[in-house]
Amino acid sequence: MNKKLMVLVLVLFIALLPLFGGGQKEAAGAEVKVSTSYDASKVKWSPNQPRVISEKYVLPEGAKETIEAEGSKKIIIYNWGDLSWDPATLLNGAMFSRTTGVAVEFVGTPDEQMMPKLQPLFLAKSDAVDIVPLDETNYAAFVNKGWLLNVDFLWDDATMAEYHSGLKETILDGHNYSTPQVGRIIDLLYYRPSMLKAAGYDHPPQTWAEMDEMIKKLTIDKDGDGKIDQWGYAYKGGGILDGAQLIKAQALLLGSNPDNVNGKVKFNTPEAVRVVERLVAMRNVDKVVPQGVTAYQHGDVADFFLSGNVAMVIDPTYLYARCVTSAIGDDFAVALQPAATRGGPMTHIQHWNGWAISVYSKNKTASLIFMDIYRSLRGQVNEFAIENNEVFLKKAYEHPESKLVGYSNVLAKIEDTVVDLYHGQGEVYKAVIEELQKALIGKKSSQEAMDDAQKKIDKILGY
Numbered sequence: 125m126n127k128k129l130m131v132l133v134l135v136l137f138i139a140l141l142p143l144f145g146g147g148q149k150e151a152a153g154a155e156v157k158v159s160t161s162y163d164a165s166k167v168k169w170s171p172n173q174p175r176v177i178s179e180k181y182v183l184p185e186g187a188k189e190t191i192e193a194e195g196s197k198k199i200i201i202y203n204w205g206d207l208s209w210d211p212a213t214l215l216n217g218a219m220f221s222r223t224t225g226v227a228v229e230f231v232g233t234p235d236e237q238m239m240p241k242l243q244p245l246f247l248a249k250s251d252a253v254d255i256v257p258l259d260e261t262n263y264a265a266f267v268n269k270g271w272l273l274n275v276d277f278l279w280d281d282a283t284m285a286e287y288h289s290g291l292k293e294t295i296l297d298g299h300n301y302s303t304p305q306v307g308r309i310i311d312l313l314y315y316r317p318s319m320l321k322a323a324g325y326d327h328p329p330q331t332w333a334e335m336d337e338m339i340k341k342l343t344i345d346k347d348g349d350g351k352i353d354q355w356g357y358a359y360k361g362g363g364i365l366d367g368a369q370l371i372k373a374q375a376l377l378l379g380s381n382p383d384n385v386n387g388k389v390k391f392n393t394p395e396a397v398r399v400v401e402r403l404v405a406m407r408n409v410d411k412v413v414p415q416g417v418t419a420y421q422h423g424d425v426a427d428f429f430l431s432g433n434v435a436m437v438i439d440p441t442y443l444y445a446r447c448v449t450s451a452i453g454d455d456f457a458v459a460l461q462p463a464a465t466r467g468g469p470m471t472h473i474q475h476w477n478g479w480a481i482s483v484y485s486k487n488k489t490a491s492l493i494f495m496d497i498y499r500s501l502r503g504q505v506n507e508f509a510i511e512n513n514e515v516f517l518k519k520a521y522e523h524p525e526s527k528l529v530g531y532s533n534v535l536a537k538i539e540d541t542v543v544d545l546y547h548g549q550g551e552v553y554k555a556v557i558e559e560l561q562k563a564l565i566g567k568k569s570s571q572e573a574m575d576d577a578q579k580k581i582d583k584i585l586g587y
Contacts, residue, residue: 160270160483164277166190167489172283176500177519183223187493191224196490198227201255202242204477206232212510216494216503223497226490238262246271246482254485255494258302258478260545263294266480272301273481273488278496287499287516290474290541301480303495304504306513307541308475310440311373312534313459316452319354319435328436328459332377332402335436335462336410342435343412355434356412359403363421367560368553369473373438374399376471376542377464383544389581391556392574400563400570407564418564429456444531445512458531460538474516474541508532548584555580 168185175184207214207230217228231253233241239262245253246269258266266272279300284292287304294302315328323342329335339356346353360366371391372382380395390396406413414420420428429437430450437443438461447456463470479498481491497503504520507513512529520526521536559577562568568576581587 160273162273162488166193167492169277170280172278172280172496173286176283176496176517177286179501181219181223181497181500181502183493184496187489188224190489191226191487191493194487194489196224196226196487198229199254199485199487199490199494200229200231200252201479201494202231202233202238202253202257204233204235204238204257204259210511212506212513215506215510216498219502219506220494220497224490224493226487228494246484249484251482251484251486253482254487254491255479255481257305258480259476260549263302263478263480264296264545264547267296267301271483273483273485274299274301275303275481275492275495276300278303278492286519288474288518288538288541290476290543291516293543293545294476294478296545302478303480303499304516305477305479305498306507307477307516307543308440308442309514309535309538309541310369310473310475311438311461312441312444312531313436313438313461314429314443314447315436315457315459316432316434316455317457318455323435328457329462331462331466332464336402336406339406339412339436340410343410352411352414353433355414357406357436358413358420358425358428358434359406359417359438360420360422360425361403361417361560361564362419362557364550364557365553366421367557370403371396371399371556371560373461373473374402374464376473377461377469379469381471381542381544383542383546383549388587389546389552389585390578391552391581392571392578397570397574400560400574403560404563404566404570408566418561441512441514441531441535448530458534460534469540470538471540471542472538474514474543476516476543476545546585551584552581555584 167187167190175182203210203213217230221228242253242256276299288307291304313328319342320328323338325338329338342354342356343352344354345351360370375382375395378395378398380393382391382393382396383389385393407415407417425437425439426443426446428434429443430446430452432452444458447453460470479495481488485491499517501517501519504515504517505523505525508515508520509525509529514535521532526532556577559573563570563573
C-alpha cells in the first residue's frame with residue numbers, strides 16, 4: 125500500500141469513526157462519556173442457585189423496576205453466525221422478551237467477521253451492542269481491554285457447583301465476566317456394535333489396554349489382497365487445533381493437563397510424550413490406523429466413520445446427529461472414551477461459548493437478565509434438547525426433554541471437565557501439531573518432537 129493510499133484510508137477511518145457511536149451525540153473532538161459502572165444493589169441477585177435450577181425462571185426482586193428505570197426497550201446481541209442455525213438462541217430470546225417486555229435484536233455475524241465488527245464499536249465506546257458472544261479466541265482479549273462488565277454478583281460457590289468444573293476457568297484475575305451459552309464435549313467414543321460383535325466383543329473398550337487389543341483385532345484385510353478393508357481406529361493428527369487437542373485429551377487421562385502444568389503450558393511432560401508414543405505405535409508399529417491420520421482434521425474422522433470402514437473413533441458430539449441420518453444409523457453407539465487405566469482420571473476437554481455485557485451498554489440490567497435466563501435450567505435445556513449442543517449446567521441432562529437425546533445418558537456421567545483460555549493458544553497448538561506430525565512420520569522420536577514443540581511454546585509465550 126503506497127503512502128497516499130494509507131493516508132486516505134486513515135482519513136476515512138477517522139471520518140467514519142463517529143458512525144460507530146451507537147447514537148451517542150457528541151461534539152466533534154469531545155471525549156465520549158459513557159458510564160461503565162453498574163449498581164448491582166438495586167436487584168436482589170442473591171441467592172442465584174435456586175433461580176438458575178428452577179423449572180420456571182422467575183425474575184429476581186427489583187429487576188423489573190430497574191429495567192424500567194434504565195429505559196430499556198431493546199437489547200442488541202451479536203451472535204456467531206446466522207440465527208437460522210440457532211433456534212435455541214431465538215427461543216431463549218423470546219423467553220427473555222416475554223419475561224421482561226424488552227425486545228431483542230440479534231445481529232448474526234460470520235465467525236471471521238466478529239472481531240473486525242466489534243472492535244471498532246468498543247474502541248469508540250459505543251452503546252450499539254449490549255451483549256457479545258465469547259469463546260477461546262476473544263474472551264481474554266476483551267477482559268484485558270476492560271470492555272466487559274464484572275458480574276461477580278451472579279456467581280457464588282453454590283451456583284458454580286451446579287455447572288461442569290471446567291467453567292471455573294472462565295474466572296480471570298479472580299473475577300467473573302460471563303455466563304455460559306454452550307460447552308462442547310470433544311471426546312466421546314463412537315463405535316460399530318456389529319464390528320465389535322463379529323470380533324467377539326459385546327461392549328466397547330473401558331481402558332487403553334482393552335482398546336489397543338481390540339483395534340488390532342478389528343483391523344482386517346477381508347479379501348486377502350494385502351490391503352486393509354476395515355480399520356480398528358482413526359484419529360486426528362493434523363488440523364488447526366485437532367492434533368494438539370488429541371495429545372491434551374489423552375494426557376488428561378494420565379492426570380496431566382499440558383495447557384496447565386503448574387500454571388505453564390508444557391507439552392513435553394512424560395505424560396504427553398507417552399501419548400505421542402502410543403499414537404506413533406498405532407500408525408507405524410501395529411498399523412491399526414490409516415497412514416493418512418497425520419493429516420486428518422476436523423470432519424475427516426467423522427467422514428471416515430460414516431463411510432463404514434472403521435470400527436471406532438473418538439470425536440465430538442456433533443457427529444451423533446450425522447450418524448443418526450447416515451447409512452450406519454442402525455449400527456452405531458456412543459460411550460465414554462476409554463480410561464488410561466481402570467479407575468483412572470476421566471477428565472474431558474470442554475469447549476466454552478459464553479455471553480458477556482459491554483461496559484458501554486445502557487441496558488445493563490436487561491442484559492444481565494438475558495444472560496441469567498440463558499444459563500438457567502430452561503435456557504440450557506433448550507440448547508441441548510433442541511440443538512443438541514452440550515451445556516455446562518449438569519442438571520439440564522436430567523430433564524425429560526434432554527433424555528430424548530440419544531446420548532444424554534453418556535453426558536450425564538461426565539463429572540470433570542477442563543476449559544483452558546490463554547493468549548497465544550492458537551500458535552501453541554500449531555507448533556505442537558507440526559512436531560506431532562514429524563513424530564508420526566518417523567522424522568523425530570516422540571521425545572525429540574515434543575521437546576522441540578516446547579522450545580517453540582516457550583518462545584511464543586515468553587517463558
